[in-house]
Amino acid sequence: xxxxxxxxxxxxxxxxxxxxxxxxxxxxxxxxxxxxxxxxxxxxxxxxxxxxxxxxxxxxxxxxxxxxxxxxxxxxxxxxxxxxxxxxxxxxxxxxxxxxxxxx
Numbered sequence: 001x002x003x004x005x006x007x008x009x010x011x012x013x014x015x016x017x018x019x020x021x022x023x024x025x026x027x028x029x030x031x032x033x034x035x036x037x038x039x040x041x042x043x044x045x046x047x048x049x050x051x052x053x054x055x056x057x058x059x060x061x062x063x064x065x066x067x068x069x070x071x072x073x074x075x076x077x078x079x080x081x082x083x084x085x086x087x088x089x090x091x092x093x094x095x096x097x098x099x100x101x102x103x104x
Contacts, residue, residue, distance in 0.1 A: 017046060021039065021042065025039070
């Protein structure tokens with residue numbers, strides 16, 4: 001699951017990956033064509049890994065959001081019912097008071 005520092009963890013990971021890639025390019029004794037091929041393969045692999053990671057966490061986020069929405073709807077409904085009951089109770093009190101005053 002993702003907590004409050006999920007974004008900073010992802011940023012740190014990406015920064016580390018970029019630094020590692022740059023160091024690998026600068027220090028690699030391979031030809032330019034070979035290096036480009038390796039970089040392309042690495043970028044594709046990293047993209048697929050991160051895509052899977054984000055999709056997994058998006059599902060988790062969606063599920064949590066759905067649960068919270070359902071809880072909020074239930075609380076809203078309970079609050080609404082409570083407010084309606086209180087309104088009707090007070091209305092009845094006022095009506096009874098006016099009828100009592102009219103009978104005098």
